[in-house]
Amino acid sequence: MPKPLAGKTIFLTGTQKIQTIAEQVEEYGGKVLAFPLITIQERISWDDEERICNSAKYDWLIFTSQNAVEHYMNKLRRANLSPSAISCKIAAVGIKTAKALQDEGFDIDFMPTIFSADRFVQEFPGNAVDVHCLFLRGSLAKSTIRDALLCDEWTVYETVETTEHVGALAESLLQEKEPVVIFASPSAVRIYAKYIVPDLHWRYVTVASIGHITTAVLKEYGARVDVQPSVYTMQAVIERLIGGVSS
Template identity: 45%
Template structure:
């Protein structure tokens, strides 16, 4: 294998939302073949009270974002109702480099990010810097688990700003890819995508037909519940870290 093309001969299936397409150029430059087959998409949940709720955000000491999708939906509301980062006084807590980068592009300064990009680590580390009985608002998606609400030792208000929609139009693309390529790695970044794949794809080809990569131990656990063996799960929960791990492994036999 050529050292300057460490992904040569490898096919990488991206199952997350279409936002994952930013990694495609990187995979291609490394000699790999990227196939975008999103099994989920997100859409903003719009409400007639959005402007009022944006004003109410200033009542909170902390505003918490755990996904780039939540930032994007919140940004859409800000733009629609002519808000900017300067309109908000609360501190910002974020999970993940993509989430933080999206917030910074909007003009926010992130005051806290956990050492591991996961909600269960967030609830362990956040209280020590959050202050005494802080008021917190969690900007979330409809499928967000109750980890923050159950795990934090103070009251957490929530605002659901986006919904996750399952996509079933990519099934044949994924199955054909698996049948026609020998070294395929499927990357999962959320339990929602795992659920769709399990029903639509694994039920036909099984879990052993490809190498399985997971971003985050929550996604890893979802895969293992279906009986899948997770071959790649980097300690840093980013797409780039997964690609770096794929470069290290041999061919899929």
């Protein structure tokens, strides 16, 4: 019986762990290659311990990525504290973010129906009352949550664009018959558009996007987005590809 991903190569441009994805893609006849165009690093400051202690005083902590969870936990452990010391309510954007928090011992009190900042502020239960929130964010996060909820922010990690894998990515794309490139962030799109697109036009690849913000940036750079699932996860993209989505 033909496998739906036979002959297709899935290119990942972010920092996601790929083992589970690779196994699933291979099961359906394809293969996965990872060429990260961004890297993540913790932002460390002299007042981290003080800020960790102060974070316990908020009504809500808001996490929109696994990276925010990881680096918040790094700071918590360095302060010799555990999640049991944090009595705030917890808001998470995305299944993976929620799972990362639960794995650390947190309960999830709110998660929006669509994993985006726009939907978060519309559905957040505290948006009409006087609550004190802290948004744990990355350096490139938009101000949507801060502006809508008038909350405090703490940048716990940096997203750094990298060109280390650009040459290998371009070479591999040229060697594959049916390349599918998955973008999970606007940052990866910008690097790809700057270094890859001038020599290898968008039309030579199937473009998949995670999230409407990433899709909007892809379109700004002239890409046609072939796959964008309504659920903003890597798993949902793979499921759409397995289902034979091509446009």
